[in-house]
Amino acid sequence: xxxxxxxxxxxxxxxxxxxxxxxxxxxxxxxxxxxxxxxxxxxxxxxxxxxxxxxxxxxxxxxxxxxxxxxxxxxxxxxxxxxxxxxxxxxxxxxxxxxxxxxxxxxxxxxxxxxxxxxxxxxxxxxxxxxxxxxxxxxxxxxxxxxxxxxxxxxxxxxxxxxxxxxxxxxxxxxxxxxxxxxxxxxxxxxxxxxxxxxxxxxxxxxxxxxxxxxxxxxxxxxxxxxxxxxxxxxxxxxxxxxxxxxxxxxxxxxxxxxxxxxxxxxxxxxxxxxxxxxxxxxxxxxxxxxxxxxxxxxxxxxxxxxxxxxxxxxxxxxxxxxxxxxxxxxxxxxxxxxxxxxxxxxxxxxxxxxxxxxxxxxxxxxxxxxxxxxxxxxxxxxxxxxxxxxxxxxxxxxxxxxxxxxxxxxxxxxxxxxxxxxxxxxxxxxxxxxxxxxxxxxxxxxxxxxxxxxxxxxxxxxxxxxxxxxxxxxxxxxxxxxxxxxxxxxxxxxxxxxxxxxxxxxxxxxxxxxxxxxxxxxxxxxxxxxxxxxxxxxxxxxxxxxxxxxxxxxxxxxxxxxxxxxxxxxxxxxxxxxxxxxxxxxxxxxxxxxxxxxxxxxxxxxxxxxxxxxxxxxxxxxxxxxxxxxxxxxxxxxxxxxxxxxxxxxxxxxxxxxxxxxxxxxxxxxxxxxxxxxxxxxxxxxxxxxxxxxxxxxxxxxxxxxxxxxxxxxxxxxxxxxxxxxxxxxxxxxxxxxxxxxxxxxxxxxxxxxxxxxxxxxxxxxxxxxxxxxxxxxxxxxxxxxxxxxxxxxxxxxxxxxxxxxxxxxxxxxxxxxxxxxxxxxxxxxxxxxxxxxxxxxxxxxxxxxxxxxxxxxxxxxxxxxxxxxxxxxxxxx
RNA sequence: GCCGAGAUGGUGGAAUUGGUAGACACGUCGGACUUAAAAUCCGAUUGCCUUUAAAAGCAGUGCGGGUUCGAGUCCCGCUCUCGGUACCA
Numbered sequence: 001x002x003x004x005x006x007x008x009x010x011x012x013x014x015x016x017x018x019x020x021x022x023x024x025x026x027x028x029x030x031x032x033x034x035x036x037x038x039x040x041x042x043x044x045x046x047x048x049x050x051x052x053x054x055x056x057x058x059x060x061x062x063x064x065x066x067x068x069x070x071x072x073x074x075x076x077x078x079x080x081x082x083x084x085x086x087x088x089x090x091x092x093x094x095x096x097x098x099x100x101x102x103x104x105x106x107x108x109x110x111x112x113x114x115x116x117x118x119x120x121x122x123x124x125x126x127x128x129x130x131x132x133x134x135x136x137x138x139x140x141x142x143x144x145x146x147x148x149x150x151x152x153x154x155x156x157x158x159x160x161x162x163x164x165x166x167x168x169x170x171x172x173x174x175x176x177x178x179x180x181x182x183x184x185x186x187x188x189x190x191x192x193x194x195x196x197x198x199x200x201x202x203x204x205x206x207x208x209x210x211x212x213x214x215x216x217x218x219x220x221x222x223x224x225x226x227x228x229x230x231x232x233x234x235x236x237x238x239x240x241x242x243x244x245x246x247x248x249x250x251x252x253x254x255x256x257x258x259x260x261x262x263x264x265x266x267x268x269x270x271x272x273x274x275x276x277x278x279x280x281x282x283x284x285x286x287x288x289x290x291x292x293x294x295x296x297x298x299x300x301x302x303x304x305x306x307x308x309x310x311x312x313x314x315x316x317x318x319x320x321x322x323x324x325x326x327x328x329x330x331x332x333x334x335x336x337x338x339x340x341x342x343x344x345x346x347x348x349x350x351x352x353x354x355x356x357x358x359x360x361x362x363x364x365x366x367x368x369x370x371x372x373x374x375x376x377x378x379x380x381x382x383x384x385x386x387x388x389x390x391x392x393x394x395x396x397x398x399x400x401x402x403x404x405x406x407x408x409x410x411x412x413x414x415x416x417x418x419x420x421x422x423x424x425x426x427x428x429x430x431x432x433x434x435x436x437x438x439x440x441x442x443x444x445x446x447x448x449x450x451x452x453x454x455x456x457x458x459x460x461x462x463x464x465x466x467x468x469x470x471x472x473x474x475x476x477x478x479x480x481x482x483x484x485x486x487x488x489x490x491x492x493x494x495x496x497x498x499x500x501x502x503x504x505x506x507x508x509x510x511x512x513x514x515x516x517x518x519x520x521x522x523x524x525x526x527x528x529x530x531x532x533x534x535x536x537x538x539x540x541x542x543x544x545x546x547x548x549x550x551x552x553x554x555x556x557x558x559x560x561x562x563x564x565x566x567x568x569x570x571x572x573x574x575x576x577x578x579x580x581x582x583x584x585x586x587x588x589x590x591x592x593x594x595x596x597x598x599x600x601x602x603x604x605x606x607x608x609x610x611x612x613x614x615x616x617x618x619x620x621x622x623x624x625x626x627x628x629x630x631x632x633x634x635x636x637x638x639x640x641x642x643x644x645x646x647x648x649x650x651x652x653x654x655x656x657x658x659x660x661x662x663x664x665x666x667x668x669x670x671x672x673x674x675x676x677x678x679x680x681x682x683x684x685x686x687x688x689x690x691x692x693x694x695x696x697x698x699x700x701x702x703x704x705x706x707x708x709x710x711x712x713x714x715x716x717x718x719x720x721x722x723x724x725x726x727x728x729x730x731x732x733x734x735x736x737x738x739x740x741x742x743x744x745x746x747x748x749x750x751x752x753x754x755x756x757x758x759x760x761x762x763x764x765x766x767x768x769x770x771x772x773x774x775x776x777x778x779x780x781x782x783x784x785x786x787x788x789x790x791x792x793x794x795x796x797x798x799x800x801x802x803x804x805x806x807x808x809x810x811x812x813x814x815x816x817x818x819x820x821x822x823x824x825x826x827x828x829x830x831x832x833x834x835x836x837x838x839x840x841x842x843x844x845x846x847x848x849x850x851x852x853x854x855x856x857x858x859x860x861x862x863x864x865x866x867x868x869x870x871x872x873x874x875x876x877x878x879x
Numbered sequence: 880g881c882c883g884a885g886a887u888g889g890u891g892g893a894a895u896u897g898g899u900a901g902a903c904a905c906g907u908c909g910g911a912c913u914u915a916a917a918a919u920c921c922g923a924u925u926g927c928c929u930u931u932a933a934a935a936g937c938a939g940u941g942c943g944g945g946u947u948c949g950a951g952u953c954c955c956g957c958u959c960u961c962g963g964u965a966c967c968a
Contacts, residue, residue: 002917226964272883280968298968466967662961668890669890743895747893747903755903761920821899869949875898876948
């Protein structure tokens with residue numbers, strides 16, 4: 001196919017120019033651009049830090065071996081258009097890119113081939129960078145980060161130490177350094193103090209059961225387990241007690257929930273975070289055990305149904321099970337508990353449709369009516385939520401009802417459902433019945449009364465529970481940050497800050513040891529220190545690096561601190577963050593948590609990292625299916641770029657539809673925008689000279705670049721005064737593109753550019769002043785072509801559009817002299833009248849009534865009223 | 880099940896606060912240019928119906944109701960699709 005315009009020469013040329021001129025550098029407080037830098041020329045009388053900043057961030061990619069697919073650049077294109085737009089609007093733009101380069105695939109490749117993950121990672125980064133650069137994004141590459149570089153992960157380790165050396169003070173509701181901790185009077189010995197402190201650190205060691213994935217050979221965080229399978233790869237996960245590092249994210253649950261109100265994220269995304277945090281209000285209620293000197297606390301959100309509690313269920317792992325179980329039930333209980341512990345997560349959730357459980361032989365006493373209720377154990381009660389024990393109210397809880405029916409346990413209705421609904425199995429709010437002093441109360445009032453009563457009798461209290469669990473932070477991997485921790489006499493100790501970064505050892509074999517120890521344990525010399533201490537052999541999860549990378553961009557080369565304080569204060573927080581919805585809970589929750597800790601400790605100045613967040617939609621294959629290698633519908637950007645160029649690619653990515661929407665790729669769609677760029681080219685460039693050029697290039701391809709400068713401007717381009725019509729078309733485009741960019745409606749902004757070109761192509765005289773402004777509008781979208789044409793139009797070539805002031809529209813140019821004004825009868829369009837902007841309301845009514853086409857719809861009918869909507873239409877209502 | 884988002888021509892989509900439904904683009908059809916093709920340019924393109932034609936009419940934004948002078952947009956009740964989540968007491 002004939003090339004629409006020489007993008008293959010224009011694009012590398014301008015990418016090279018931007019690169020060599022450092023066009024897109026951002027300047028930290030105290031830094032100065034060179035005098036001839038376009039930034040300095042634009043902002044002559046101001047220091048960079050006096051300018052309004054705009055921090056626009058992409059979720060950095062994991063550089064996989066497969067290279068970029070068309071989904072990656074969707075978000076990057078959107079942010080690049082906005083970055084270029086904001087730069088032209090005069091903002092000081094920070095727009096960086098980097099690599100989330102620790103991770104499983106490089107390590108698995110290492111296990112197979114022995115190639116060091118570092119080498120694999122470097123190769124992949126090189127390829128990703130080449131691909132991203134070929135799209136002409138305006139990143140400040142001087143701030144590039146890579147999570148696997150010691151200069152970076154030094155600070156990931158440092159942040160871990162901040163967590164390790166902090167605790168959550170419930171009084172101040174903040175993270176504080178551990179030395180602010182006060183010990184209770186009974187904690188006296190150093191040993192006791194040490195233990196007390198270790199139990200309260202934000203980074204602590206736990207021996208609780210964890211999600212172990214045998215296939216991946218590592219543990220996983222709760223968030224990484226989906227339906228009992230690993231999120232990555234879909235391998236089975238089992239629960240297994242192991243010594244692991246945990247981060248105390250639960251302490252921040254309320255703040256993570258509350259501060260969602262302060263940020264500009266989509267409702268659906270906030271809702272996902274809320275659901276994950278899972279706050280629920282209710283009561284803890286104490287049940288005495290009959291004949292045993294023990295009490296069991298249950299958590300319930302429906303204390304108003306306490307009179308309907310007919311049995312109690314403990315999770316199989318509950319600590320009191322042994323103490324309660326009667327002799328004759330002992331074997332059944334042990335058997336059930338063993339069976340439950342052997343079940344994988346998958347079996348306990350997905351596959352376990354039928355409820356199971358056994359009676360312990362013990363009875364609890366309902367505090368409200370002294371009734372004895374049987375105590376069962378069943379695995380539908382989770383040990384990890386609430387107290388691991390429930391009071392069962394089968395009449396008003398689906399799960400309890402199912403269980404009660406299966407095991408023939410009593411059911412007592414205590415809530416009267418509203419008219420038309422059955423009370424048995426009713427879980428909504430209603431009127432309390434058969435409930436002593438609660439009778440006749442509505443659910444919310446009954447809740448209040450019963451909790452007051454429980455608190456007074458010291459049999460319970462108001463309680464808030466969260467679904468969120470602490471974050472399991474260690475992995476049994478090689479290719480991750482080693483913990484800056486050593487073990488001495490069974491106790492953990494932090495390395496000194498001066499000992500960072502702690503580098504991973506070199507290994508020949510990246511597999512776990514035969515004893516099942518993590519791969520780092522193979523490095524005997526590294527693990528065993530001279531004084532008998534040993535290093536922690538777990539590594540941090542991939543999230544560690546991605547939790548804070550947006551901070552490192554602020555000052556990527558700093559050796560003294562993760563980022564200069566002034567720079568942090570100036571740039572934070574992120575004004576716009578764009579990325580995939582798959583990180584809605586994992587990355588975004590973890591990053592918010594770390595940021596809050598850093599905020600409390602005084603290292604950052606904002607309580608939230610990402611002010612506005614937008615999720616881009618998924619791009620489907622041409623067949624409307626999800627892109628995948630197995631379907632063979634993956635679109636490779638390299639191929640698209642070779643045929644249509646980066647500008648067409650960028651334009652198409654945004655022209656497809658709204659950013660947040662899922663939408664299918666279409667090669668014909670790319671051709672459409674490519675043709676549009678060709679029309680732009682021909683609007684400016686003399687076709688004869690381009691044909692000559694093409695001919696000359698076929699005979700002497702080596703001279704192509706040189707001959708490019710011989711191209712002539714189109715003969716219609718001149719210095720004439722623009723007509724009113726031309727100004728109207730230009731300013732309508734300015735208005736629409738400006739509004740749409742502000743609202744991130746890229747697709748309609750591009751359509752406005754197309755409308756302009758369609759009009760302008762008809763002009764026999766194309767005023768230079770109008771055509772120059774159009775290139776400014778085009779620049780954020782198709783920067784290579786815009787720069788090139790602007791250089792041809794300008795008397796001072798070599799000047800970039802990047803810092804050109806964004807054009808302003810003039811409302812007065814948009815006013816039409818005479819317009820066709822629609823006339824409706826009873827809401828149906830029946831005709832038009834011609835009016836001018838100063839036609840009065842009365843005149844419009846008159847004209848409408850007199851209009852010939854209208855007459856036949858209103859004559860012989862009774863006129864009810866006439867509605868004139870200014871600038872819109874007139875509607876005549878008749879009967 | 881629950882929570883969230885959505886459904887508009889042959890296709891992707893537009894209509895920003897209730898005000899001319901289908902912008903822009905793809906595809907298709909027709910024409911110009913060409914020996915021919917490609918490329919480019921011009922025109923048509925929601926359906927139905929009447930007409931030689933011009934020109935009109937009717938229906939129409941997943942389905943059924945409602946509010947309004949006027950509904951793709953607001954309200955009530957459904958259907959389907961997508962995303963999240965699931966014994967969380």
